[in-house]
Amino acid sequence: MGHFILGAVIIVVGALIVIKSEGMLSAFGRIGFFEKYLGVEGGSRLGYKLVGILTIFLGMLIMTNMIGGFMAWVLSPLFKYSGNNN
16 A cells, blocks of 8 residues: 555656646756757756656556566566576
8 A cells, every 4th residue: 555655646746847847947957968968948848857757657667566577677687697507
């Protein structure tokens, strides 16, 4: 039950980041990496929106208790080569 509530809170925070990207920009300022790689005008806004969408995705994984399987899938190439080769 706790993972459901935590996931829902994370989803709400991610949605607020996406919705209030202009407020995030005025509060935290522009980020050079986003400005360089995501466009000249509005690169930081797009970056804040992408961070919000990633947060929503992770919140959904936590809420449905699928985060363990997802992390195992993402890190499986590293685990494949770290075991014993007997």
